[in-house]
Amino acid sequence: MQEQETKFGFTSFAETWNGRLAMLGFVIGIATELLTGQGILQQLGLM
Template sequence: MSDTTTEPKFGFNNFAETWNGRLAMLGFVIGLATELLTGQGILSQIGLM
């Protein structure tokens, strides 16, 4: 479904929430892969533990 309206693409709308979810999933997968490759948790990697 294409969005042909001229409404701004910010705030709580379907476009923003879709991309927010996609980027959150990508960040989670990258964080998990980094933990598996380094053997350290995220807190250890940034020096908090």
């Protein structure tokens, strides 16, 4: 029987997806700022 690689914790699989989602979030944040002309804090009403 083969052992399956763990998909939780600090594994290569988890860190790869964490990096991909962080890059996606960063690009979406920059695009939103460009389209609205407001920073993220202004959009949230914190400034």
